[in-house]
Amino acid sequence: MVSGERYILFLQADSVPRYTIAGAHAGLAKVEDGRIVWSKGMPEYWKKAYDLRAEELIATIVSWPGR
Numbered sequence: 263m264v265s266g267e268r269y270i271l272f273l274q275a276d277s278v279p280r281y282t283i284a285g286a287h288a289g290l291a292k293v294e295d296g297r298i299v300w301s302k303g304m305p306e307y308w309k310k311a312y313d314l315r316a317e318e319l320i321a322t323i324v325s326w327p328g329r
Contacts, residue, residue, distance in 0.1 A: 267292060268292070268293035268294075268316075269291060269292050269293065270291040270293065270298070270316070270319065270320070271283055271291075272284045272291075272323075290303055290304045291304070291319070293316045296315050296316050296317070297315055297316065298312065298313075298314060298315070298316055298319050
């Protein structure tokens with residue numbers, strides 16, 4: 263990661279009012295020119311299922327049940 267780059271971090275609620283990074287793939291969803299760029303370590307099913315623009319991915323995450 264470099265200063266000025268944008269990433270989507272997947273977070274989960276903790277037992278106190280804060281969040282922790284969820285999963286082993288934290289920091290692997292980079293935002294470049296409004297598109298999500300997955301790192302080589304991200305599973306293929308994520309790359310295919312979420313081949314979206316950044317705002318589309320955010321809307322999908324926000325609409326997940328149990329969020």
